[in-house]
Amino acid sequence: xxxxxxxxxxxxxxxxxxxxxxxxxxxxxxxxxxxxxxxxxxxxxxxxxxxxxxxxxxxxxxxxxxxxxxxxxxxxxxxxxxxxxxxxxxxxxxxxxxxxxxxxxxxxxxxxxxxxxxxxxxxxxxxxxxxxxxxxxxxxxxxxxxxxxxxxxxxxxxxxxxxxxxxxxxxxxxxxxxxxxxxxxxxxxxxxxxxxxxxxxxxxxxxxxxxxxxxxxxxxxxxxxxxxxxxxxxxxxxxxxxxxxxxxxxxxxxxxxxxxxxxxxxxxxxxxxxxxxxxxxxxxxxxxxxxxxxxxxxxxxxxxxxxxxx
Amino acid sequence: xxxxxxxxxxxxxxxxxxxxxxxxxxxxxxxxxxxxxxxxxxxxxxxxxxxxxxxxxxxxxxxxxxxxxxxxxxxxxxxxxxxxxxxxxxxxxxxxxxxxxxxxxxxxxxxxxxxxxxxxxxxxxxxxxxxxxxxxxxxxxxxxxxxxxxxxxxxxxxxxxxxxxxxxxxxxxxxxxxxxxxxxxxxxxxxxxxxxxxxxxxxxxxxxxxxxxxxxxxxxxxxxxxxxxxxxxxxxxxxxxxxxxxxxxxxxxxxxxxxxxxxxxxxxxxxx
Numbered sequence: 001x002x003x004x005x006x007x008x009x010x011x012x013x014x015x016x017x018x019x020x021x022x023x024x025x026x027x028x029x030x031x032x033x034x035x036x037x038x039x040x041x042x043x044x045x046x047x048x049x050x051x052x053x054x055x056x057x058x059x060x061x062x063x064x065x066x067x068x069x070x071x072x073x074x075x076x077x078x079x080x081x082x083x084x085x086x087x088x089x090x091x092x093x094x095x096x097x098x099x100x101x102x103x104x105x106x107x108x109x110x111x112x113x114x115x116x117x118x119x120x121x122x123x124x125x126x127x128x129x130x131x132x133x134x135x136x137x138x139x140x141x142x143x144x145x146x147x148x149x150x151x152x153x154x155x156x157x158x159x160x161x162x163x164x165x166x167x168x169x170x171x172x173x174x175x176x177x178x179x180x181x182x183x184x185x186x187x188x189x190x191x192x193x194x195x196x197x198x199x200x201x202x203x204x205x206x207x208x209x210x211x212x213x214x215x216x217x218x219x220x221x222x223x224x225x226x227x228x229x230x231x232x233x234x235x236x237x238x239x240x241x242x243x244x245x246x247x248x249x250x251x252x253x254x255x256x257x258x259x260x261x262x263x264x265x266x267x268x269x270x271x272x273x274x275x276x277x278x279x280x281x282x283x284x285x286x287x288x289x290x291x292x293x294x295x296x297x298x299x300x301x302x303x304x305x306x307x308x309x310x
Numbered sequence: 311x312x313x314x315x316x317x318x319x320x321x322x323x324x325x326x327x328x329x330x331x332x333x334x335x336x337x338x339x340x341x342x343x344x345x346x347x348x349x350x351x352x353x354x355x356x357x358x359x360x361x362x363x364x365x366x367x368x369x370x371x372x373x374x375x376x377x378x379x380x381x382x383x384x385x386x387x388x389x390x391x392x393x394x395x396x397x398x399x400x401x402x403x404x405x406x407x408x409x410x411x412x413x414x415x416x417x418x419x420x421x422x423x424x425x426x427x428x429x430x431x432x433x434x435x436x437x438x439x440x441x442x443x444x445x446x447x448x449x450x451x452x453x454x455x456x457x458x459x460x461x462x463x464x465x466x467x468x469x470x471x472x473x474x475x476x477x478x479x480x481x482x483x484x485x486x487x488x489x490x491x492x493x494x495x496x497x498x499x500x501x502x503x504x505x506x507x508x509x510x511x512x513x514x515x516x517x518x519x520x521x522x523x524x525x526x527x528x529x530x531x532x533x534x535x536x537x538x539x540x541x542x543x544x545x546x547x548x549x550x551x552x553x554x555x556x557x558x559x560x561x562x563x564x565x566x567x568x569x570x571x572x573x574x575x576x577x578x579x580x581x582x
Contacts, residue, residue: 026484026485027406027408027485028406028409030402030406030484030485030486031406031411031485032408034398034401034402034489035398035399035402035403035414037394037395037398037454038395038396038398038399038418038455039399039455040454040455041451041452041453041455042417042418042421042455045429045433045436045451045452046421046424046429047417047421048432049428049429049432049433049436050424050428050429050432052432052435053428053429053431053432056431056432056435061435063438109325112318112321112322112325113322115318117318117322121568123322123325123326124568124572125564125568126325126329127325127326127329128329128564128568129329129330129333130329130332132510132560132561132563133333133514133560133561134513134514134516134532134556134560135514135516135532136516136532136533136535136536136553136556137532137554138332140539140549140553141332141335144336144339145335149348149352150352151335151352151354154350154351154352157351184329188329192572195572196572244425245425245426245427248516251516251520252536252539265427266427269427269430273431273434274434274521279431279434279435282431283431283432286425286427286428286430286431287428289425289428290424290425290428293423294423
């Protein structure tokens with residue numbers, strides 16, 4: 001490790017062993033100083049906060065009077081709370097539709113951009129643009145596009161389809177409209193992950209498959225897709241975590257309505273904590289959400305992240 | 311072969327239209343007047359254009375310029391804080407040996423799996439105890455720790471050759487000097503990637519400011535735009551023009567630093 005000879009330079013140096021010990025101490029101390037800001041903030045705002053979420057989950061707390069112990073009452077209430085059932089159903093519906101479609105779309109974008117085409121940088125930038133745009137901007141633009149007399153309905157009327165749907169005002173269409181918008185804006189983020197993975201696949205494997213008589217579709221399904229499993233796992237897990245926590249667009253566009261048709265778990269947590277000031281109940285809800293996320297991640301690991309060898 | 315090439319370009323163009331047309335439509339919309347933006351059937355391209363809508367937004371609400379300034383100041387501070395703390399921790403994890411290194415590194419990585427919804431409620435309570443509600447501190451201080459940033463910097467430092475550090479050490483440089491004078495300048499590509507990501511995260515953040523900021527004059531632009539929407543509900547051309555003040559700077563930054571964006575995602579995302 002240490003460059004030889006440094007310990008013997010100069011007459012005033014202590015014996016090599018003592019020098020080495022001091023240098024080690026200095027290295028350790030310096031390292032602790034360097035990680036201190038990060039570890040301190042992590043300890044308070046992540047580790048302590050998680051423990052505190054657990055504490056709050058078993059208490060009643062309105063931010064004004066001190067917390068009182070509530071036992072398991074918050075959790076019992078969750079399972080009899082009709083809003084929780086609606087929010088859970090909406091969140092699962094949202095996730096089950098958005099994750100597969102955005103993953104497939106991201107892969108499709110990436111495969112297309114991985115072809116030997118001119119202007120690849122231009123196309124990549126155009127595809128990616130929705131992903132760098134703020135949720136507030138996208139939500140405002142789509143409120144306008146989705147209006148009853150908006151451009152979206154106008155395009156549908158041009159195709160001869162029913163054209164006076166109040167997309168965000170109708171309980172049947174509000175959540176699907178938000179799903180469609182979020183698939184549009186999130187797929188490009190994950191496209192980049194697939195693009196990087198596609199570029200790591202050795203050409204020799206695809207060439208060997210071609211020599212063996214595999215057509216393009218077979219090469220994709222039998223060689224490319226299995227090698228992409230780790231990336232697919234990553235994209236599905238990150239997509240699921242994101243979908244289960246969808247909030248900004250709901251808050252800006254529909255406030256959970258109409259008739260609670262867009263009420264999601266995170267929106268429910270927000271309104272319990274910051275509109276009703278039921279911090280204990282909100283913390284209990286967030287723990288349920290956490291368990292749901294962990295559970296889905298484990299299941300996805302079991303079925304998607306399978307080792308592939310060639 | 312020819313047919314395949316045509317098909318590929320046709321698909322590329324079709325997707326470009328799908329991903330990019332909402333931006334074009336909203337810019338065109340932001341240039342209309344109040345009556346023509348509500349007309350049915352909508353006229354997508356309808357001169358005369360009113361570029362003065364952008365000036366009207368700036369003047370309509372005296373708070374609008376304040377929100378823009380707040381957003382810039384907050385994003386710059388957040389990025390500076392994160393670059394410093396992530397590169398410090400990343401360097402220590404990548405290059406130095408100290409008791410507990412692996413445990414602390416894995417603990418850091420594990421927190422990437424913790425959904426922010428879980429820490430939202432307790433952190434609000436903590437901030438309330440600190441008396442930090444309606445200040446920018448809750449939006450800056452927790453960000454000192456950033457698992458993704460630490461991981462990204464550590465991964466990058468690991469790829470650098472050790473020769474420069476060894477040379478500096480033989481010259482008697484301390485760990486701090488080596489970190490500050492030798493390693494940080496070498497880490498510029500990773501720092502740029504991290505800076506862009508974190509600028510984007512702060513510039514676009516909605517939930518954080520929504521929860522912690524109450525006074526309209528302290529709002530950031532995303533929160534301000536939501537407030538603005540409530541006040542100018544029938545002036546869609548102004549709402550769209552206002553939204554462009556948030557979207558366009560980010561799109562320009564992306565266009566300039568595209569390479570770093572892509573590199574950062576593949577460096578921080580996949581090699582976990």
